[in-house]
Amino acid sequence: MTDPMVTVVDHPLVEHKLSLMRSIETPTGDFRRLAREISLLMGYEVLRDLKVQPVDIQTPMEPMTARQVSGKKLCFISILRAGDGILGGMIDLVPSARIGHIGLYRDPVSHTPIEYYFKVPEDMAERLTVVVDPMLATGHSAEAAITRLKRAGASAIKFVCLIAAPEGVAVLRRGHPDVAIFAAAIDRELDEHAYIRPGLGDAGDRLFGTK
Incomplete structure (x- = not known):
């Protein structure tokens, strides 16, 4: 049965741009530009239910x-x-939004997340919080980040990624069943190194040209 808390944003432009990102032939500059363009397109769907008020x-x-x-x-x-x-x-879509960062890295052996940085706005309890990370692989980093945000007071939370693995979706849904997940695609599986297959490789390295 379809999970109403998991949305695949399968707009034709999103699918087209994601296919370009997946290609090993796509250079860093184009990869970075495509990621930005896809996130803007996805933002329309993620923020569809924002509350509005009348103004004269x-x-x-x-x-x-x-x-x-x-x-x-x-x-x-x-x-x-x-x-x-x-x-x-x-x-680009919401220039007035507040911005926060959570620094996590994945232990190469255990694949568990380790926090090294946390800086978020005040009054988190009163804000819609949208957590972004290109890949939802094992789900442990996303789960840890959202747990940390809830301790900081956040309650209305959404998670946005480009590509998710079924294993990561399952972990995040179990850990935080109240958090809606938005992805441009849900791929086949994780491999033995916890990389998404077919995926697009290491998103950080491809974004920043570090490998």
Whole structure:
């Protein structure tokens, strides 16, 4: 049965750009640009249910009652370092959003996440929080990041990635069943090194040209 908390954003432009990102022939600059473009496109779906309120404005023709986003400014949280690769598109969409960062690295043997940095806005309890990371592989980093954010007061949380593995989706759904997951694709599986197959390789290395 389809899980209503898991959304695959399968817009044709998203699928096209993601296919280009997957290719080993795609150079760093194009990879980075495509990640930003996909995240902007995904943002429309992720933020579809933002609350709005009526406001009185004056157009060049006449006064009218329009609608604007209401409440505290939302917050984007990037899981370092690769999360910054899709953070840019989200900021393009909502320039006034608050930004936070969580630094996690995966132990190469146990694959468990280890936190080394945490900086988020105040009043997290009053903000919609959108956590971004290009890959949802084992799910342990995303689960740890969201657990940390909840301890900081966040309650309305969404998670956005480009590619997810079924194993990662299952881990995050078990750990945080209240968090909606948005992905451009859910791939076949993880390999023995906890990389997504077919995937697109190491997103951080491809974004920043470090390998």
